[in-house]
Amino acid sequence: MTLGRYDYERRYRRRVLSGVGKFGLMAAVVLGVGLFAYQMGIEQLKGRDITLREEIAALSRQKAEFELLATQMQHAARTAESRSAELEVRLQREVPTGELARLSQLLAERLKGGLDANRLAFIISQAQAQRNCQPADSKRFTLTTPLLKGGARGTTFSNGAITVTGEGQSAHNAQGNPESWFDPGQPVTIKITGIGGKSTVATGVLPLHQSLVIDNNEYRFTFAPGQRSFVDVTADRCAYP
Structure with a gap:
């Protein structure tokens, strides 16, 4: 009876000790895994922190470079504006x-x-501002048109030394039909010819101004619309130069 009771108690203690050992082993394994995971997390956090610090440093350098570039561009823009203003002033002064x-x-x-x-x-x-001029001579003459081409047209100045002729566009009546006289609202062409063939032409809507130099005289002509079909012309003759 004593021996059987002893064996039972010993087996009980063995089972208890075995259970405690297994629990301790399992607890040790769990604790080890937890510590390993914790250490891995710490390492990952450290790596991420280093990466973030590097990225922040790179962004800071880029920001500084962009700020420097912006400052340089602003300086270049101010320089260009100043140069443009100088060129504009120079252009207005010299051109x-x-x-x-x-x-x-x-x-x-x-x-x-x-x-x-x-x-x-x-x-x-x-x-010179004060010129040596003869009294002005005023005359009038008719312009040739598509319907008025026959006969002598024009006038002369300086005893026939200069001949003035011209042509224009036909005027139209209320019905839209062309007339023989010229339309003063349309461009005309006036030719001034001197002895020897020297000539000049004035073209445009009246009034017109034109000059011609012959020998030591400058003839200045002013052409204006006169009575129907006529052009009034005034000629000034002045010493040249």
Whole structure:
């Protein structure tokens, strides 16, 4: 009886100890897995933190580069605006406008046509505001039109030394039919011819102005619409230059 009871108690203790050992082993395994997972999480967090820090540093460098580029572009824009303003002022100061532009164009055309620059400079230097001119001479003449081509047309000045002729477009009546006289609202062509064949042409809607130099005289003509079919012309003759 004593021996059987002893064996039972010993087996009971063995089972208890075995259960405790298994529990401890399982707890150790679970704890080990937990510690491993925790350590892995810590390492991942550290890696992510390093990556984020690197990305933040890269973004900071890009931001600084963009800010520097923006500053350089703003400086370049201000420089370009200042340069543009300087060029505009220089353009307004150096490029002729108005009457000066017209005179510059005439000078360029004369030089291109072969006229000597010294001759042009002499003529300009001799020009004076107070001119030596003869009394103006006024006349009138008719223009040829598509329906009025026969007969003598035009007029003369300076004892026949200069001939003035012209042509225009036919006027129309209320029914829209063309008339023999010219229409003063349409462009006309007027030709001024001097002895020797020297001539010039004025084209456009009246009034028109044109000049012609013959020998030592400059003839300045003003053409204006007169009575029906007529053009009034006034000629000034002045010493040239």
